[in-house]
Amino acid sequence: MPELPEVETIVRLLRGQLAGQCLSRVEVRWPRCIACPSVAEFGRELLGREVLDVGRRGKFVILSLSGHKSLLVHLRMTGRLIVEDVGHLAANGGVAPDPYTHVSFRFTSGKALRFRDTRKFGRLYLVSEAAEIVGGLGPEPLSPGFTPQVLQDLLSRHRRRLKPLLMDQRMLAGLGNIYVDEALWEARIHPLRHAHTLSPEEVVRLHTAIRNVLARAIRNQGTTLRDYRTPLDEAGENQEALAVYGRQGKPCLRCGELILREAVGGRGTWYCPSCQRRE
């Protein structure tokens, strides 16, 4: 499931591959993945536009296009963006007969970008202003502006349990199930602690842990547990660096106590009952 580090890895690769490319053809095979506008308008509006840049906000991939349009992609669980070089002469437009490829973009250079998603949760948005879609997101955890004080302010405004709060994109943008568990483990804080009860020291630890966990995962090109791959079909390596996620019954890497798994808000949650005390 792509979270911030996976999306960042995808974005860095796409930027090099797609910047300067001009769209010559768009094929939508599963209309419901186009969140807005209509499928007809989506295809019509994209043709002829150039990719000026590729960026990210939270878990959204943002392609900035000429003529003041932005194409946003949210990959949700199993969505992938795949770059292929189909060449100038491909008679069928290079369209792969793959039942999970829902949108194909063709560029004048012969390159293609595919949106592929087995579980069909991912969505594409074509808008004039990216803020129409990402305007409600919380701060970027790796931006310089995300200080311990900013986190303190966010936490003190809520009484919710930490796990669902940190996964709420309106609070903080980009964390998902894996990296919340990893950050809470590194900070030695129980996932069911209530946000406003953290001591200043714990807030600082959590702030450091969130940034460490995300930065390391980006260095490792993301976590490949099942579906995630880069646009060039490479697996990430951060699964080797996971300390708690998916490790129930195995010893804590810090203290040796056995890792527990518990459902929190319907989400699998892993933690060390010894290092991460509920108090």
Added chain:
DNA sequence: ACACCCTCCTGGAGGC
């Protein structure tokens, strides 16, 4: 304000 439930989807896992 917060917890909880449902929906969307499908492959993979587990039970028998």
Added chain:
DNA sequence: TGCCTCCAGGAGGGTG
């Protein structure tokens, strides 16, 4: 082996 049921999981919606 094979069929069946269950389930994860991000986000948005609704309800209590």
